[in-house]
Amino acid sequence: MALEMSHSLEAARKRLTDMQQYAESESGKPRTAKDSDTLIKQFGDEVEHWKKERKQSQPEGSVITTVGMPYTPCIKSMYELEKITLSELHTETHHRGKMLIVQRKSKLLFARAMVCAVVVDEVHCSWFPDSKRFPLTPGKTGDAEVLQLVHADTALGEDGLLPTDGLLVIKEPYFTFNNEKTGIILVDHPSDIVSIPISHILAPAESLLQHDGGLIEIKSATEWKTAGNKALGAKRYAKAINCYSQGLAAATPAVLDVRFDLYRNRAQANLCLERFDATLFDALSAVIGSEEATARDSKAYFRAAFATYHLRAFVDAKKHLERMLEPTPDDIDGARLLERTNLRLHEQATGDYDFPAITRNISTTNKRVDVADFFNKTELKPSAGRGRGLFATVDIKPGEIVVCEKAFCAVFDTDEHFIRTATYGARNQTITPYPYVLWKAAITKLHRSPSALSKIVALTGEWPGLGEACLKIDGTTIVDTFEIHDIVGRNGYASCTPSKQQADTIFGYCGYINETSGSGIWSYASYLNHSCVPSVERCPVGDLMIYRAVKPIAKGEELFACYDFLDGVENRHEEQERVWGFICDCMLCVAEVLESSETKAKRTKLVEAAKAFVDDHSLMPNSDQATVTRAEMLVKRIKSTYNDKKYEGVPRTAALELQYWLTRAYHHRKDSKRCLASTAEMFRMLAWKSVKLDAHNVILEPGKGSRLSVEAVMSLNWSRNSMVLDGKAGLSLKLSNKQKELYIMLNGVANGFPEIPVHLVA
Numbered sequence: 001m002a003l004e005m006s007h008s009l010e011a012a013r014k015r016l017t018d019m020q021q022y023a024e025s026e027s028g029k030p031r032t033a034k035d036s037d038t039l040i041k042q043f044g045d046e047v048e049h050w051k052k053e054r055k056q057s058q059p060e061g062s063v064i065t066t067v068g069m070p071y072t073p074c075i076k077s078m079y080e081l082e083k084i085t086l087s088e089l090h091t092e093t094h095h096r097g098k099m100l101i102v103q104r105k106s107k108l109l110f111a112r113a114m115v116c117a118v119v120v121d122e123v124h125c126s127w128f129p130d131s132k133r134f135p136l137t138p139g140k141t142g143d144a145e146v147l148q149l150v151h152a153d154t155a156l157g158e159d160g161l162l163p164t165d166g167l168l169v170i171k172e173p174y175f176t177f178n179n180e181k182t183g184i185i186l187v188d189h190p191s192d193i194v195s196i197p198i199s200h201i202l203a204p205a206e207s208l209l210q211h212d213g214g215l216i217e218i219k220s221a222t223e224w225k226t227a228g229n230k231a232l233g234a235k236r237y238a239k240a241i242n243c244y245s246q247g248l249a250a251a252t253p254a255v256l257d258v259r260f261d262l263y264r265n266r267a268q269a270n271l272c273l274e275r276f277d278a279t280l281f282d283a284l285s286a287v288i289g290s291e292e293a294t295a296r297d298s299k300a301y302f303r304a305a306f307a308t309y310h311l312r313a314f315v316d317a318k319k320h321l322e323r324m325l326e327p328t329p330d331d332i333d334g335a336r337l338l339e340r341t342n343l344r345l346h347e348q349a350t351g352d353y354d355f356p357a358i359t360r361n362i363s364t365t366n367k368r369v370d371v372a373d374f375f376n377k378t379e380l381k382p383s384a385g386r387g388r389g390l391f392a393t394v395d396i397k398p399g400e401i402v403v404c405e406k407a408f409c410a411v412f413d414t415d416e417h418f419i420r421t422a423t424y425g426a427r428n429q430t431i432t433p434y435p436y437v438l439w440k441a442a443i444t445k446l447h448r449s450p451s452a453l454s455k456i457v458a459l460t461g462e463w464p465g466l467g468e469a470c471l472k473i474d475g476t477t478i479v480d481t482f483e484i485h486d487i488v489g490r491n492g493y494a495s496c497t498p499s500k501q502q503a504d505t506i507f508g509y510c511g512y513i514n515e516t517s518g519s520g521i522w523s524y525a526s527y528l529n530h531s532c533v534p535s536v537e538r539c540p541v542g543d544l545m546i547y548r549a550v551k552p553i554a555k556g557e558e559l560f561a562c563y564d565f566l567d568g569v570e571n572r573h574e575e576q577e578r579v580w581g582f583i584c585d586c587m588l589c590v591a592e593v594l595e596s597s598e599t600k601a602k603r604t605k606l607v608e609a610a611k612a613f614v615d616d617h618s619l620m621p622n623s624d625q626a627t628v629t630r631a632e633m634l635v636k637r638i639k640s641t642y643n644d645k646k647y648e649g650v651p652r653t654a655a656l657e658l659q660y661w662l663t664r665a666y667h668h669r670k671d672s673k674r675c676l677a678s679t680a681e682m683f684r685m686l687a688w689k690s691v692k693l694d695a696h697n698v699i700l701e702p703g704k705g706s707r708l709s710v711e712a713v714m715s716l717n718w719s720r721n722s723m724v725l726d727g728k729a730g731l732s733l734k735l736s737n738k739q740k741e742l743y744i745m746l747n748g749v750a751n752g753f754p755e756i757p758v759h760l761v762a
C-alpha cells in the first residue's frame, strides 16, 4: 500500500485497516490495463491542479503518515531479472525475480511525500511482434501505469528523477493501490529503479528507433563536455552529471585531457548536489599530476578537500588542502578551508569548542553548525543486557563534556519542506514519535553519500531488513528504507529550532527540547543507553548535541542518558516498551516497582492536590502565611508516603513542584533563610548527597542515583537573589557560581545565564 497522510491517529488506523482489507481481497488478480493517452491526459490535469492547489493542500496541524508493510529492496542485478510487461502485473503483488522496462511519458507530480509519473512499456510502442502482450483495442494507444516513487531526492529535479531521455528499469515491481484504491506501481526503495540509456544492452533494440528525436545523436567526449558545461551553467546538475558520464564513456585514450576535464567538472556537479562520495571519487580521478597541470589539479584537490570536509574526514581534508596549497599557497579559498579544517581537528582532539562563537552564529535560518565531533573520552562496547553502550575511557568530572556530536541529519520546523507528521506503521500498528521528514532526510543523505550507510545500519532498529549489509548493485548503494524507518524510530532524538530568543533566555536551549520543534540522528550518541537517573544530560545547540556529565564518572563506567522521563513507573515503562522495546531497571525504577499500589494511589492523590495548589497560587506575592503553611503541610504529607529504606539514594520527586513553589514564596516574602533551606530540600529530594547550603558552605554533591532538574537550578537562582536582597553578597556569589556550574550541565552552554549585577555584589 502507498504512503498516505491522515489528520488523526484514529483516521490513520482506519485508513490502514481499510486498505489492508481491500488489498487482501484484490491480491493476485490480473491488473486491468489503462489506455495511455487517457491516463497521460488525466495525469497532466492532476499535475496542473496540484501545482495550483499546492498552497492550500499543505496539511494543517499535525498529520500522521501511514506506512504499509515493510519489504526488502531488490538485491539482484537487473541482468538476473526476468523481463515482464505492464500487462503481466498482478494486483497487490511483489513481482520478485521480475523487472519492467518502461519510459516516462508525463510530467512529474511532486506531491508532499512522493513523486509520481505515468510510464508506458514496450507494448505501447508495439515492439516485439512475438512477445506476450496486452491486446490493443483499435484506436487506443496502448497500456500505461502510474509510478509512485517514495523518498525521491527532489533536488535532482526533472532531469535527474526518472529521466525521459532513457529508459527506467523497475526491479521486482510492487503493484498495489493508492488511497483511491487505484492501481499503482509503488517504489519504496529508490534503488529499485535504475535509469538506463536507450542504447543499453537491456533496452529493446526498437527503442532506439522509437526515441523521441528519431535517431539518437552520437557525440564525442568533447561535445559531451560542452553539453555538460552548459547544463552546469544552467544549474541542471543531474543533466550535467549525465552528460559528463556519457563523455567519459565516449572518451578514448587519445583525448586524455578531456577525460580529466570531465572528471573535474563532474566533481563540481556532484558537489552542487551534495553527493560528496561521488565528488571525492571524481576529484581524485581528475588529478593529472604534471607540472603544467598545477592550476587544474589545484581545483581538483580543492573539490576533494571540500567533499572530505563535508564527509567529516578532517585529517584527509587537510592532506588534500596541503597538496593543493603546495604550489598555490596564496589561494584564498584553500587557505580559508585549511583554517576551518585545523579548527575542526582541534575540536575533535580536545573537545574545546568556542561556544560563544557557535551560538552567536545560529538562528532560525542558520541552524546547522560547522563543528567537529568529540568522542575521545568514550568508547563503544557491549553492555550486558542492553546490546552495546558507551563507556568512559577516563575519569570524568561533573560538568565536563562527555560527547559532542553534530547530527548525521537533523530537521527543524522552520525548514522549507518541514511537515509536522509522525509515521504510523502497518507492521506493529504504532506511531514513530519522529517526523516523517526526518526519515526522508536520513534516506536522502544516505543516497547522496552512501559511505555513511554502514554506521547508520549498525544502529538498533526493529525491522531487520538487509541488516548491516552495504550492497552496491547496478551502480547504486542499496538502502532499505523500512530498516531506516525503524532505526530513526529507535535512535531519533528530539531537538529544538534555534532562535535568537532561545540563545538569550534562561534555559533557552535546554528548555526548548520538550517542544520537539526539531529532531535528528546523532549516530554515535545513539549508543547511550537509558537510565532514569542518568550520568549525562544532553542539550542541542543547532544540530550539535552536547552531552555533559552530571555526576562523577569513573574510567570504565557505562554512561547513561535519560531518553524521556514520565512521572510514575508504569507510565514510563509503558512508553519505553512501546518506543524502544525495553523496560528500565535503574535504581529508581526498582524502588518504584517495589511499592504497594495503595501507597502509589495515596501519593498520586496528594500529587494531584499539590498540582491544583500550584495552579491556584501561581501569583506568588499574594501568598500569606496561612497559604504557605498549607503548602508546607502538603509537602510533608507527600514526603511521608516514601519509605526511607526503599528510596535510599534515589529521587523522591512527587513534592518537587510544590517545594519549588515554596522556594519562590519564601523569596517573595523576603524570607531568605527558608528560601535557601527549601532549595537544599529540593536537592535532597533529587537524591543529591552532602547537601549543605548555609552562610559557610555551598556544597552540593550528586549521588549515584541522583537527578538534576531545571527547577532545582532555578531554586538556586531564587536563593541567590534572596541573599542579594538580604545584603549577603558573599553567599549570593557562591550560590551564583554553583548555579552556573549546574546551569551549564543542563543547558550545554552558558547562554542566557542570569549573572548577578556587579553593583549588587560589589
Ligand SMILES: C[S@@+](CC[C@H](N)C(=O)[O-])C[C@H]1O[C@@H](n2cnc3c(N)ncnc32)[C@H](O)[C@@H]1O
Binding pocket: 385, 386, 387, 388, 389, 459, 460, 490, 491, 526, 527, 528, 529, 530, 531, 579, 580, 581, 582, 583, 584, 585
Ligand atoms: C538508542 S539505542 C541504544 C544503543 C543500543 N544499546 C545498541 O546496542 O544499539 C536504544 C536501544 O538500546 C536498548 N536499551 C537502552 N537502554 C536500555 C536499558 N536501560 N535496558 C535495556 N535495554 C536498553 C534498547 O534495545 C533500545 O531500543
